[in-house]
Amino acid sequence: MSSIVTRARLGSAPDSWGVWMPDSPLQTTSTRYLDEIAQAGYRYMELGPYGFLPSDPARLADELAQRDLRVSAGTVGGAFHRAEELSAITKDALDVARLAAAVGATYLVLLPAMYRDLLSGELVEGRQLDEDGFAQLVRATEEVARVVREETGLRSVFHPHADSHVETQQQTYKWLEATDPQVVGLCLDTGHIEYCGGDSAEIIRRYPQRVEYIHFKQVDPAKMSVVRDKDLGFYDAVQLGAICEPPGGVPTAESITREMWRLDPEIFVIVEQDMYPCHPDAPFPIALRTASYLRGARLAR
Template sequence: MSVRIGINPLSWTNDDLPTLGAETPLEVCLSEGKQAGFSGFELGNKFPRQPEVLGPILDSHQLDLVSGWFSGELLTRSVEEEIEAIEDHLHLLKTLGAKVMVYCEVTGCIHGQQGTPLSHRPRISEAEIAALGEKLTRVAEYTLSQGVQIAYHHHMGTVIESEAEVDLLMKYTSPAVGLLLDTGHLTFAGGDPIAVQKRHADRIVHVHCKDLREAVLKDAKNRDLSFLDAMLNGVFTVPGDGFIDYLSIFNGLKASNYQGWLVVEAEQDPAVAHPLTYATLGANNLKKFCAESGLNLVD
């Protein structure tokens, strides 16, 4: 059983607020990510989406494709329409060797709207989560048949945000639907990532490692900020630089024989938080947590 460490390019260029790092070329993201100590990258807005183009670029940096975000719309699309929409993304991931797809239902989401407080995020009933789960299972069975497993990303500002909503989605989906454990999003939402890791250990197929600055988080909640304003204020940071108990989480991953990627996904303003500095800190901290927990880290 082994794990690898990867990073999301959000540290350099932001997908939800593209003006952040807009001038930073992909070459800088990849070269600095490799320099920081990572083995792979998730996709971002600077990445070509043709495998014959992206593959050689990653190879030139000795990096692997970890995964990539897909904006699901199963609340408004049929299973057949969703599968059709997902085909190009699935082809890219499958061709370049990624084993999981970061998937999030984005119908009505508000995390990309800077003027919308997080309290205004969409909510659906248990019956609606059950219906979503039934459709998501069918889509996941299809992607799994192609060699790529859906890793559902619970996310601030979306219909699956809270710990209770994660529990319901797991209840109403089959094991074909994997869970992406995002420590930062779950903590931001008031949940307990340690408890979720233990409860859904057999479903976790991907892990996003972001930490939170406690004082900034309290301020964001007190003032009911938008997701983007909270991010710009510095609520997120790399693992080990905030207040989340990563060692306990990694101990749980070790106990459950987790194997897969541990991905630093810590969006900050690159003009404030120097990307290479924080990427290096994140990589070093992940290596330390792996060593302390006994997780077998490989390149």
């Protein structure tokens, strides 16, 4: 079946260049990111944190055209489980979606808030939502998806994330069962699912009609044992090297390739290797090797 998957569209994201913030002295510049993602052979990319790349659509379109780059999606995060946050999340989502739509994107990726402080790893709320909280998260993701579609035409996909209230395979299934497939799809991030002990290939087998967008990353099983034993937060896990360069971890590209025949043959496969912070010279050679590896594994073209 793997011979079918030659039309999936391979891209990457600022995340793979160590970019987590709109602006940080620990990050590479937006110009260098754009130059290097194009030089690495990727033709598709995400916008990353709003404000990292130019927010003026004409200027951004010009920067992309100079490098023959195309945008697959924008991303926005928020505490969807808190009703009082919905208005602010919707505004942020529309800001990102309008920019993404103006430069030809197809999707908006919705990220749930983390229950730990991103940098310190300290718990800022409970690890589990009660039923009311989970129901609110579902309502809010659907509401934001509807507004974004009506106002910008972008399709929204929800991204389960480590240290969030939808992080495990079972929590992902629960979200899928509770949401309307006509309203919102799933962004399957292979690294975050495996980070939490899940099986990304099994999610594709069970819910192929819901997997509309893929973030590909791998985790190092040995280092993930340390993360679990020490109950490390995501930032510390990244510093440890738990999110590793392919093909050094799981899931393998081949395990995903075997299931890709079930999905849209032109699905976006966006590489995300969390590297914040990193030396500015580190991402480019990794990006070159990763693109070559994934094409060799026939995961995408």
